Amino acid sequence: MNHPPKIIAVMSGKGGVGTSTITALLGAGLTKAGLLTGLLDADPVGPVIPVMFGVNQRMEQRGGKLHPSLSRDGLQIVSAGLLPEKLIDFSVEGPDKVIQAIISHGQWAPLDVLLIDMPAGFNDIHRFLFNELPVVGVVMVTSQRELDRLAIRNVMSILARRAVPILGVVENGGETECPSCSSLIRLSDREDLLAEDCEVVGCLPWTKKLAEFAREGRIEDYNHPLVFQMAVTVWENANKKD
Numbered sequence: 001m002n003h004p005p006k007i008i009a010v011m012s013g014k015g016g017v018g019t020s021t022i023t024a025l026l027g028a029g030l031t032k033a034g035l036l037t038g039l040l041d042a043d044p045v046g047p048v049i050p051v052m053f054g055v056n057q058r059m060e061q062r063g064g065k066l067h068p069s070l071s072r073d074g075l076q077i078v079s080a081g082l083l084p085e086k087l088i089d090f091s092v093e094g095p096d097k098v099i100q101a102i103i104s105h106g107q108w109a110p111l112d113v114l115l116i117d118m119p120a121g122f123n124d125i126h127r128f129l130f131n132e133l134p135v136v137g138v139v140m141v142t143s144q145r146e147l148d149r150l151a152i153r154n155v156m157s158i159l160a161r162r163a164v165p166i167l168g169v170v171e172n173g174g175e176t177e178c179p180s181c182s183s184l185i186r187l188s189d190r191e192d193l194l195a196e197d198c199e200v201v202g203c204l205p206w207t208k209k210l211a212e213f214a215r216e217g218r219i220e221d222y223n224h225p226l227v228f229q230m231a232v233t234v235w236e237n238a239n240k241k242d
């Protein structure tokens, strides 16, 4: 077992590219690989992680501490979407203050790895988390829609200035399934992605099944072999750092 945990942030340039989905799949994959895994949902405005895992049980507040909710497979989840009522007044506190409160109250059980599902871009939430937590590296998520990938490059240059290593890039939805024969159709030029000068740790197709499983709270049932492979590669890369 690994203590303290390896802390891995999952980020993107723009919203809607699948950052939360990829973080959830990495969490599910690492749990299946036998690692004690935590997932911090750092998006207080759109906390979708509990929905994807079908978790309704709010975090328990004991002795002034917040104890993570558990997914079906035992992943520890901390999310603004699972706060005990009245703990934090969202109308008064800004989003970064909500995350600060969650971090200072959060009481994780032992972990090997902690994944952070970051909001898109780079704002006060990111600044706070990178200042407070010893993040070992970042997984960047991108999609075929970001043709010039301007936003991801901007975020990556901020990370480079802060000397935060990139553990790899995940392309989400560069391929999709043919509705009649289920074969994969390429939607973007993969050379574009490799030009980021980073290891590509996963290329996940856009599938109806994944969208359904995420919506229905069954993301842990998405057993695509690429998911397990991606999770193991991220874990290996995290272990090469410091």
Ligand SMILES: Nc1ncnc2c1ncn2[C@@H]1O[C@H](COP(=O)(O)OP(=O)(O)O)[C@@H](O)[C@H]1O
Binding pocket: 012, 014, 015, 016, 017, 018, 019, 020, 021, 022, 048, 172, 173, 204, 205, 206, 207, 208, 210, 211, 214, 215
């Ligand atoms: N590979 C995929 N296949 C199918 N649906 C996906 C895929 N990736 C993301 N989605 C869906 O796209 C939507 C946005 O994904 P999300 O992970 O919330 O994006 P982000 O966190 O980047 O804003 C969600 O409804 C999610 O289920």
Ligand SMILES: [Mg+2]
Binding pocket: 019, 020, 021, 043, 048, 117, 118, 119
């Ligand atoms: Mg998200």
